[in-house]
Amino acid sequence: MKHLLNTSTDPHRNMAFDEYALEALEMPEPIFYLWQNAPSVIIGLNQSPYAEVNLPFLKEKGIVLARRVTGGGAVYHDWGNLNYSIVGGIRTMENAFEWVPEALRALGVPAERTGRNDILVQGRKCSGYAKRLSKERMMIHGTLMWEVDIDTLTQALQVPGSKVDAAGIASVRSRVANLKDYLPQYPTLEAFREALHAQLAAGDSSVSLPEGADAEIERLRREKFGRWEWLFGHAPESTHCKRQKFACGTIEVHYSIRRGVLTDVSFLGDFIGNRPADELAGKLLGLRPEELPSVDVGAYFDGLSARDFAGLFQD
Helix, strand or coil: CEECCCCCEEEEEEHHHHHHHHHHCCCCCEEEECCCCCCEEEEECCCHHHCCCHHHHHHCCCCCCEECCCCCCCCCCCCCEEEEEEEEEEECCCHHHHHHHHHHHHHCCEEEEEEECCCECCCEEEEEEEEEEEEEEEEEEEEEECCCCCCHHHHCCCCCCCCHHHHHHHHHHHCCCCCHHHHHCCCCCCHHHHHHHHHCCCCCCCCCCCCCCCHHHHHHHHHCCHHHHHHCCCCCCEEEEEEEEECCCEEEEEEEEEECCCEEEEECCCEEEEEEEEHHHHCCCCCHHHHHHCCCCCEEEEEEHHHHHHHHHCC
């Protein structure tokens, strides 16, 4: 598979890099790139940082907050974490979810893709990934835990008001796996990165960003991904709120009704879908609640039926 080079460790710029690759980079076949972030928490497109992240802890430790363009839950990145992104036309990405697990198995890790968006090793999570569709193109990106600081991860992602103690950290340790423990032949993350890159590239060549791409990525970082409005401005005000867990993840809907029709709709949560939920929210404005069972929501919430979706708007 052809590949790009992304040497940035700025979380906001890397989120901009992903959006640029999905929206503007035209390639006839899939490409991938491996990258790292400085210590940061990356929340999903539809999440509220106030509800998902220990913001005082992030400020104390100098951990950056960023929001990505895909759904799913919050993740912690540090120098012991490696990230991957794969972008291509939808028709060329049919088996793309298997490419990273296959590469890990080729390196000697008994990895398997399971659940909603996890890669497990002997029942323990080593990776989570998310996806997005745009203009007949797909992006898959995810984390690979090499030697992540579990104590910091646990505290950074604790639910506000909850207590993190030794038992809680031990519980997290029992559910996650650092890949370093399974790959003694690669003594450093850089060695692992090179080996994984070789597996995914399979001898294929590198490609370069077109002229002007760096300036556009920097503009996205400055004008979108680094701004308060993008990071914090998603938390809605509403008349009604309902939260429910489905196979695609937890969905929290905030909405208002005036004169029998929906006037404000916002979605929060760690759910997975192919398209951004705010696009669906715009389509719902002006509809009566009884019309919702006829709305096609499959592109926004994986596997969710229209009937279950309509139930979110029933008190």
